[in-house]
Amino acid sequence: MVLGPSIGEDAAVIRLGNKLLVAKTDPVTFAADLVGWYAVHVNANDIATMGVKPRWFMATILLPEKSAHEEAERILDQILAACKSLGITLVGGHTEATHDFKRPVVIGCMLAEAEEQSIITTSGAKPGDHIVLTKGIAIEGTAILAREAEPTLLSSGLSKDLTQRAADYLFSPGISVVREALTACSRASVNSMHDPTEGGLATGLWEIASAAGVGILVEEKKIPVLAECRAICDRLDLNPLGLLASGALIITLPSSGTPNLLAALDQAGIHASIIGKVVEAKAGVKMRTTRGIEALPQFEQDELARYLDSQGSSHL
Numbered sequence: 001m002v003l004g005p006s007i008g009e010d011a012a013v014i015r016l017g018n019k020l021l022v023a024k025t026d027p028v029t030f031a032a033d034l035v036g037w038y039a040v041h042v043n044a045n046d047i048a049t050m051g052v053k054p055r056w057f058m059a060t061i062l063l064p065e066k067s068a069h070e071e072a073e074r075i076l077d078q079i080l081a082a083c084k085s086l087g088i089t090l091v092g093g094h095t096e097a098t099h100d101f102k103r104p105v106v107i108g109c110m111l112a113e114a115e116e117q118s119i120i121t122t123s124g125a126k127p128g129d130h131i132v133l134t135k136g137i138a139i140e141g142t143a144i145l146a147r148e149a150e151p152t153l154l155s156s157g158l159s160k161d162l163t164q165r166a167a168d169y170l171f172s173p174g175i176s177v178v179r180e181a182l183t184a185c186s187r188a189s190v191n192s193m194h195d196p197t198e199g200g201l202a203t204g205l206w207e208i209a210s211a212a213g214v215g216i217l218v219e220e221k222k223i224p225v226l227a228e229c230r231a232i233c234d235r236l237d238l239n240p241l242g243l244l245a246s247g248a249l250i251i252t253l254p255s256s257g258t259p260n261l262l263a264a265l266d267q268a269g270i271h272a273s274i275i276g277k278v279v280e281a282k283a284g285v286k287m288r289t290t291r292g293i294e295a296l297p298q299f300e301q302d303e304l305a306r307y308l309d310s311q312g313s314s315h316l
Helices: 032-048 069-086 139-148 149-154 162-171 176-189 200-212 227-236 255-267 303-310
Strands: 014-016 017-027 056-064 089-098 105-114 130-134 190-192 215-220 250-254 274-277 284-288 291-293
Touching: 014 250, 032 056, 032 069, 032 105, 032 176, 056 069, 069 089, 069 215, 130 255, 139 149, 139 227, 139 291, 139 303, 149 162, 162 227, 176 190, 176 255, 190 200, 190 274, 200 215, 200 284, 250 255, 274 291
Parallel strands: 056 089, 215 284
Antiparallel strands: 014 017, 017 105, 056 105, 130 250, 130 274, 190 250, 215 274, 284 291
């Protein structure tokens, strides 16, 4: 075992002779309409954040007991389409109907092969690194809220056009970070990468600090909160910093390499921003706001889950 279970690390790494096997598993319990598509992308993201191209995918599909045969076929079609878009091969899995489930659940397992020197870990962040964030927040959480809470959002005064744009965040700017992660590794000397998911950007930054034993200082005004995300969070009284943030990629690297990284990402059509820096652990995990330097918020529960729970929604 090269890398086992650790806070903030996105996948396991196992030595197989002179090669490394990179392995990741993650379930998808939200967004029943695109659950298969999601499962491929969220698992692929966590392989790519280690600087490795995802290669092989397996899926366990759990369906409500009375699901039609067509439901399984629909999910498998989504999985195959997502795999094709990323150059991944579906190599196996399992499907069954499960008692008491209210919506489909897909548990994915993504595999890849790597050379030892190519592995990037969350724990690699170093004091002095710039913190770069791609695209903005919170792509996945905003898209799910637009799909799950559309009647509430429309009744609050948001336009149908805005909620549709937010729902389309899944595809544009998109929840995949595979392309930017592989671009970053090929064009810059990256110390760490992390895919902020449950608990949003704030939790992702806390995980980097914990994994690497460092401090963090981010600038609130430099964090790109996407317009539709801000509008929806304002209506639902949610904090974008704690909202499911797949689609953004956190990269830390020496400041001398940042111009090359930003230029490479821009050339690839991927917006990226410097949002802060890695500091010594004794400085803590902080955010500079208009009120001064404060502790970066911590979220015991993702803001999406908190909202759905408040509405009496069941994740399963």
